[in-house]
Amino acid sequence: MAKTIEVAADRARRGDDTVTITPREIAKSYHVANAPGADALKLFNQLIRAAGERMGDDVEHTARLADLNADKGTRNHSRQHIQPLMLELAGAVLCYDDTNNQRLSLASLIPEMHVNYRHEDTGHILIAWRFGASFRKMAKKSHHWAEIDRMTLLALRSKYSVLLFQHMSALFKLTKVDSETFTVQDLRDAIGVPKGKLKRFSHLNDQALKPAIKEINLISRFTLTASLHKKGRTVTAVMISWAEKPAMQKRKAKAELDRHSTGRKHRLAGTDERIAEHPPFPDNPKMFRHSNFWVQVYHDAGCRADMTMTAQGFINWTVATGKPRSPQLFFNFCKGENTRRGIQ
DNA sequence: GCTTCGTCACGTCCTAACAC
DNA sequence: GTGTTAGGACGTGACGAAGC
Secondary structure (H helix, E strand, C coil): CCCHHHHHHHHHHCCCCCEEEEEHHHHHHEEEECCCCHHHHHHHHHHHHHHHHHCCCCCCEEEEHHHHHCCCCCCCCCHHHHHHHHHHHHHCEEEEEECCCCEEEEEECCCEEEEEEEEHHHCEEEEEEECCHHHHHHHHHCCCEEEEEHHHHHHCCCHHHHHHHHHHHHHHCCCCCCEEEEEHHHHHHHCCCCCCCCCCHHHHHHHHHHHHHHHHHHHCCEEEEEEEEEECCEEEEEEEEEEECCHHHHHHHHHHHHCCCCCHHHHHHCCCCCCCCCCCCCCCHHHHHHCHHHHHHHHHCCCCCCHHHHHHHHHHHHHHHCCCCCHHHHHHHHHHHHHHCCCC
16 A cells, blocks of 8 residues: 555656645544644645655755745735744644554644745745654654645635545545544544633534535535434534535536635525626637636536537527526537537 | 624523433 | 423624725
């Protein structure tokens, strides 16, 4: 079985910047005391990715702040802005319970970070950091890796969503299970609810769990469902199950990811009906190939007919029939194009 | 500088289940 | 039957970031 750092190296060689390879132990079997906020968690994810196959080495890693800022979904960090995030990461404690060896470990995630702003006037700010010894040891030994969809993770807004998505990403690639049951305390630990906060389950559910699941379901390629296990009226455990979305829903999630986050709250609540759920179909067939969303539908349908002619055909068909130019109808139209044009 | 929006935490009220 | 405890729904306010 490939080691985590080998998989990270492989992804780096292939230039795959859509995922972050992380030790599954980090994504799942640990929890973070003094859990940082969403921005700091995203920064941590970016640092893991920047370190890549060297995440297990006792070296000082470096990255340009401009490169970190280039990721869609991150705030445009300045030196002043990144300092509190570094403080949050420095204060976060990794709690790892190795149940096989019955050993509980507590360790700093990132004990050392530096900002080199000597050349700030030219826009060159350099971030340098070392991962904590426990993290490095875990990364080196790890044979289980989690593939975390970076675009999705960076688009999430709350820390509860980020931590839940990170935790669940460690499970998505497992084929034999499709659910995980948490005790209420385990769930609090997994999503980083501070001690003494959201004391009642209803608060935890309303303010952390439900919004996190809703947000993840809107923009990721998986659908999460939470079921409550009760003893009487008291919730004793929460089962979270997951399923990969069908192609059409994945496209909707991708389209949401591509849209600006402003107004996402209303789209989550379903209260903003003015905003279309997909970009309009191009009026000019020659412009069709520049519309990523519709080109993706064309490919998903397995269409091998000429792209411009297919777009023109679909426009003609909607004009003749009065049907809407919806993704579902275009998907069906594309599927029929191979047959109509005699393409095997 | 003001407004808007989003996150987070917590309070209140009502209802329902449980223990005695 | 009654008191206690917990859940659900709803509302409010503090705070910070982004947009204008």
